[in-house]
Amino acid sequence: MFFFRQIVQKPWVTVEESISDLHGGAEFSLPAAKVGLWVFCAVITSLFLLFIASYSMRMSLADWRPLPEPGLLWLNTAILILSSVALQWARVNARRERIDQVKIGLFWGGGFAIAFLAGQLLVWQQLVALGFFSAANPANAFFYLFTGVHGLHLFGGLVALGRTTAKVRRDGFDMARVRLSVELCTAYWHFLLAVWLVLFGLLLLT
Amino acid sequence: MFVAIMLVLVAVGTVVFHFLSPWWWTPIASNWGSIDDTVTLTFWITGVVFVAIVLFMAYCVFRYRYREGRRADYTPENKKLEWWLTGLTTAGVVGLLAPGLFVWNQYVTVPEEAHEFEVVGQQWQWSYRFPGADGVLGTSAPQNISDDNPFGLNPDDPNSQDDILIEDDEVHLPLHKPAKFLLRSIDVLHDFYVPQFRAKMDLVPGMVTFFWATPTRAGTFDILCFELCGVGHHTMRGTVVVEEESAYRAWLQEQPTFAQSMTEARNGAEDDSRENLKLVLGEAEAGSTAR
């Protein structure tokens, strides 16, 4: 609506010009990095929606055989939730400027995320050991694809988290910068958790 | 001035080329004259728009070329004019779309009385299958394909026994009978197109696609593959012969059925093994005499 109101302006009319001169230049009163993260999340959403669309299209064909969900996936999901919780805790403490708690939160958030990735690799190993190769059945192939792409995104997040941790150690006193980095990491983590819950739900339901 | 003249020349030249071009539709040989009509209508509507726009530009370039001391007009927008243009364009688009959708509806609605036959594509040749006396094509699957059964028909399906197989790139069709072309590929994408018929459709492995057409002119026409199918794409040709129904029936009579071809293949295999035996024996004999 906000966007709509802007693009009906007549930029050549004097009356509107005086109002436009007051415009600060930024579309949203957010740091650029946050807007960037939201745009990036939109791109990832598009990516996974397309994966899900192709999954449901492929599912409707005759040779579809569902894949058993290893119980380990439940544990992994719980670990990923814990990872998000830890980062949320770091975020809250960054707001309250309690740098030690932030460090603890970042540590546990990263640790749980690494544990999640290790758990996913373990699931792959179990499935391969059970004979569910990617070529055998499209459901298997999709499982490897989904978990792989999601894992890669989380891995990228870990790199950012590592940089944030370094920043906290280096200039822990510049709370504004620390807070922004922690908030970005946390938002990305929550987003990837949501993506995983959707993917996991999809795998469970089909 | 020069630029304006060149723009006019481009517009006029385009129209002159259009009318003088020796490259135009092949004479039509099917019921799809309505497709040609849609294209002709589109040519008229869009042609008028193209010429009008280019001539208007040429006029502006000539009339409003730079002159010392002249000042351009300042008109940010003209709502009335813009809505008029929008309305006219919408009307033109509706004029193009409505007949298009009408004809498309005919294209996707196969008439009840259409006789079915199957076109099989593979790298890089065509073959065909007609239903036999029972009027039904038997089922098929790629898994059944072998040297003896190149069409991959299901040998256990009673419907497939009397299917007539044409392992040749030439096919015959009866005149004035609507035909439903069932299209099947056993390897990659192909596309069955006879330019004189104006109708085409891709062959997609894993599914059977179709279109329909009624041949309306006797003659021999080229079939071309119209979907890139590998390095031999341009060599994937066939021929369709459109003829009176009696001639078509006579031609169909001469073609083997699936059951016949399987028997022949079995006999042929026995013949082959006998031939091979003879050859081996012959060689042995020849060897022994030489020694």
Add this chain to the structure above:
Amino acid sequence: MAYVTHDDAQSVPLAEVGEMELYHAKSWVTKYVFSQDAKVIAIQYSVTAIAIGMLGLVLSWLIRLQLGFPEVFDFITPADYYQFITMHGMIMVIYLLTALFLGGFGNYLIPLMVGARDMVFPYVNMLSYWIYLVAVLVLVASWFVPGGPTGAGWTLYPPQAILSGTPGAEGGILLMLISLALFIIGFTMGGLNYVVTVLQARTRGMTLMRMPLTIWGIFVATCLALLAFPALFVGAVMMTFDSLLGSSFFMPAIVEFGELLDYEGGSPVFFQHMFWFFGHPEVYIVALPAFGMVSDLLSVHARKNIFGYRMMVWAIVVIGGLSFIVWAHHMYVSGMNPYFGFFFATTTLIIAVPTAIKVYNWTLTLWQGNIHLTIPMLFALAFIVTFVNGGITGLFLGNVTADVPLSDTMFVVAHFHMVMGVAPLLVVFGAIYHWYPLMTGRMLDETMGQFHFWVTFLGAYAVFLPIHYLGLLGVPRRYFELTDISFIPDSVQTLSAFVTVVALIVGFAQLVFIYNLIVSRTKGEPAGRNPWRATTLEWQTAEVPPGHGNFGETLPVVYRWAYAFSVPGARDDFIPQNLPPDQVPTDGSVS
């Protein structure tokens, strides 16, 4: 004085944006190689894109030689030919046009035109270029693997793309898919920058509706690219799985040359949906920046405001939105559910309406203008001619019925070359002639420019206009040769030879252009500041070419829209966007 008087807004404090932190180069390497300055990255993108584009051009010559004079050049085998057309198409669409419009012009113009010091994430922007470079190198590397590059057609349709009947099925197709994936990752990094810079880093007073249409075009095109490229990414990753790991996403049971392959149940048509869900927005990813830039060229050189600015913005946004629901018009005869045809034909023809409005507004901008026939203006005029021509043939192909006999004929080839090859490239040329003085401080040579323009415009038109008629006749595209086809007369071969000769001449004219670019860099006439007397911010920088940080000490403040040309009451026929209202010289008349 209605348009030049103004309320004083001096007392308004600057919003939160303030001065951006800039990365200051410390050495020659960080200044020119691993640079984080968007202007340098823009030049890097452009040079790389033009270099790979030259390869695409040479491939087109080889294609034309084979088509114009079959059997003369017997070193071109069918496999070579199919590799040439594939690589030519992919290079031109993705690695040249997309990279040049967004990576090149986007990087150069966005910060300058919106009044920012640089892109918001300069480091990511730098990574974007280097990943693009690696993608290009991987693409080129496919010539050096066994089997050579893929010959599957730029659409890369499975199953043939990964089967042995197609050249390059051994390694070429994998390198192509990897290169595309890299390109998409690199582009996403750049695209985030373009979008966020436009959203968040504009200078004070630069509202959305005061942005030049160039920025609107690049902005919406980038949004499309960010949302559409994932479809190509998904398709590429899934096809890589099919090829390497033997999964069956797109592969049904297939008997290839008598041998049953180990695939089952997949659907090739799904890939086509994925490909065109990306592929159709891709057309507008190339077209929308061209739309925007040509609007600005026309306006500046006709000394007149763009006619119907608001309608132009809305049209860009509407075209961008609609481009996501028209994709299957590339698939009318693909074997998909034929009833989809009704829907996609309707949406496709609806998109013609905003596009036509843009064309009308360009021509109405000329009406009552004061037209300087400079080289950029000539290219802009030629763009309108070729774009209208290519656009109306789109109405044939988009209207499902007329598409049936024309699909996969030379008509399609002529259509998309005219509408997304010739037309956008004419804008690229016009834009280079227009902005070269800003980038280098010198003008391009006028005589060479005239030669380049007339040969390119008339030549390209003469190449592609007749090819439409071959399509009507029924000449198929992607045919190595046309021997023994009964309905094709000998005159077709004569025409093909003519087209080849003209295409070679047009090709060589581009070498004159490249020569002009190189020579004028040092020998061109000095341009001075703002040689075209333009209003937009990139011409109002402290120095030309603009230095590090773009705007010197303080950022400009914007007081008006980008099209204040020939405003009644003002002395000059243009008022820069950043000129305070009380400093606008008046002509003394009372209005």
